[in-house]
Amino acid sequence: MGMTIIKSFTFTMSVLTAMIVQAQEGIFDEYREMMGDDNPAVFVIDEGEEYWFAPAGPKQATLAECDLGLGPGVLEGAYAYLPRYFEDAGRVMDLEARLEFCMVELQGRSREDIHAKPYSLRGDQGTEMEALAAFIVDQSSAVAVSPSQDRPEERAMYALGEELFYYRAGPHDFSCATCHEQAGMRIRLQDLANLDSHEGAAGAYTSWPAYRISEGVVRTMGWRMRDCLRQQRLPELVMGSPASVALQTYLAVNAAGAELAAPGLKR
Amino acid sequence: MNHSIQSAGMARRNFLRLGAFVAATAMLPAKLLAAMVRPADAFTATGLDSTFAQIGGIPELHDGIIFSTPDIAENGAVVPVKVEIDGNKLPKVDKIYVMVEKNPNPLSAMFNVPAGTKPYVETRVKVAQTCNLYAVVDVDGKLYMAAKETKVTLGGCGG
Amino acid sequence: MAGKIRIRAQQQGDYTEVKALMRHPMETGLRKDQAGEPIPAHFIEEVTVTHKGNVVMHAYWGAAVSANPFLGIQFEGGAPGDEVAVVWTDNKGETGEGTTKIR
Numbered sequence: 458m459g460m461t462i463i464k465s466f467t468f469t470m471s472v473l474t475a476m477i478v479q480a481q482e483g484i485f486d487e488y489r490e491m492m493g494d495d496n497p498a499v500f501v502i503d504e505g506e507e508y509w510f511a512p513a514g515p516k517q518a519t520l521a522e523c524d525l526g527l528g529p530g531v532l533e534g535a536y537a538y539l540p541r542y543f544e545d546a547g548r549v550m551d552l553e554a555r556l557e558f559c560m561v562e563l564q565g566r567s568r569e570d571i572h573a574k575p576y577s578l579r580g581d582q583g584t585e586m587e588a589l590a591a592f593i594v595d596q597s598s599a600v601a602v603s604p605s606q607d608r609p610e611e612r613a614m615y616a617l618g619e620e621l622f623y624y625r626a627g628p629h630d631f632s633c634a635t636c637h638e639q640a641g642m643r644i645r646l647q648d649l650a651n652l653d654s655h656e657g658a659a660g661a662y663t664s665w666p667a668y669r670i671s672e673g674v675v676r677t678m679g680w681r682m683r684d685c686l687r688q689q690r691l692p693e694l695v696m697g698s699p700a701s702v703a704l705q706t707y708l709a710v711n712a713a714g715a716e717l718a719a720p721g722l723k724r
Numbered sequence: 725m726n727h728s729i730q731s732a733g734m735a736r737r738n739f740l741r742l743g744a745f746v747a748a749t750a751m752l753p754a755k756l757l758a759a760m761v762r763p764a765d766a767f768t769a770t771g772l773d774s775t776f777a778q779i780g781g782i783p784e785l786h787d788g789i790i791f792s793t794p795d796i797a798e799n800g801a802v803v804p805v806k807v808e809i810d811g812n813k814l815p816k817v818d819k820i821y822v823m824v825e826k827n828p829n830p831l832s833a834m835f836n837v838p839a840g841t842k843p844y845v846e847t848r849v850k851v852a853q854t855c856n857l858y859a860v861v862d863v864d865g866k867l868y869m870a871a872k873e874t875k876v877t878l879g880g881c882g883g
Numbered sequence: 884m885a886g887k888i889r890i891r892a893q894q895q896g897d898y899t900e901v902k903a904l905m906r907h908p909m910e911t912g913l914r915k916d917q918a919g920e921p922i923p924a925h926f927i928e929e930v931t932v933t934h935k936g937n938v939v940m941h942a943y944w945g946a947a948v949s950a951n952p953f954l955g956i957q958f959e960g961g962a963p964g965d966e967v968a969v970v971w972t973d974n975k976g977e978t979g980e981g982t983t984k985i986r
Contacts, residue, residue: 484796485794485797487794487796488794488796488797488798488803488804491793491794491804492802492804492848493804495904495953497904497906497950499889499904500887500904503887578916578917579914579915579916579917580908580910580914580917580922582908645877646796646798646877670799671801673801673908673950673951724798724799760941762928762929763943801949801950802950803949804953806955824947828913829947831945832944832945832947833942833944833945833947834943834944835940835941835942836942837940838937838939838940840939840958840959840960841939841940841956841958841959842898842956842957842958842959844955844956844957845942845954845955846902846954846955847948847949847952847953847955848949848952849947849948849949850911850947850948850949
């Protein structure tokens, strides 16, 4: 029994080692060049704006007075300072956690309602959360990533994120770091970012949320974290949960100073 | 390692913000389009040969067609294609077809090119698997083509 | 949400370059949703680009044109300020339209 586990573990690791190989520099440059700058996220940004100003929930209120950290209704640059500690909530929040807070507080909506379907499934054309994320991040275009680390709660969140990044778990004994702690490598033909370096984290963090070509929808940063954990065969990451906020804080702080260029355009 | 091609913010500023929903019929000059019929059988044909048969036969290779697709595509769901014509070699082109050999239905798009419009189209198509793509042009009923292989990769985790 | 079109029309010397991006799912009818149910085919069948009311490009499309389709064309005879319109019709009879002025 013990031997079987060791054998299967060794097998898994050798497969993994075979899969992560040297990146081929610029292999998709021609493809990306031909794709040009026409990003369908422009439609989703508009849809997000409509959601932002649309009355919803039992209170039939809009999100227009939602405080993303720079004051009620201030959107320009707000995303760049997330995740951050919010006095009114008493915890560190990423964008999705904060939007959920506003939906509950301002619109009177339930957590169940908000979590029922935050992200698109196959065949969907987008969700409210995805549209809001696109709309909000667009208003931090070219703003430097500047997550606050002034408060102990914010520093603790970074430390938790770092711990989770290196935490090996699940049937494949996988951590985020298994794929993302070295530069210049790829899985299949996809480059793997070294997310514990500034350069790698900046490239990833500044380009999410992003329009996912393969799925035809905008994906949020929270969704991206959740999908990484899914691929690690870990339990589903809950939107806005401490684990989700922690991973995003880890990336944001590592990426600090880099200019946001989202929504990006991804394969 | 930035997989972002371009921020939408940038793309957005390049566009005029117009998103009107208007009945399409108001705009269509019906007279000009009356003669055109969707080649439904060509769109539902399976296999390259029967698709060619539906549009009038097997085209001749012609170096006046400049057909660009990426050698390797990051995602088969969206493969950019560009068809340009060297006017010295093919002075007048009436129609442009884009075909993907191994798709369930190879014909992806057909363009009617009026006089005064450059025989030039750029679009993005789905490519089910690595195969040849074809740009076919119709010049007074004669068919010419250019072929180009595009490799389609399986994604990694996602960038 | 469907129906929107973003258009850029730019004068490039003796010709006008038009780039249009359309909001449309372009479903082939071959995919299944998360529950395993087939997603019905839903795609743009016909696209017309006009310049001051004259057709400068007319296209028939199949379901293999990518979701949220892009179309780039070039035509002669345009001038800054002229109106360019893009109209589409899909297999469900829905339509979309957008207009812009040449810059």
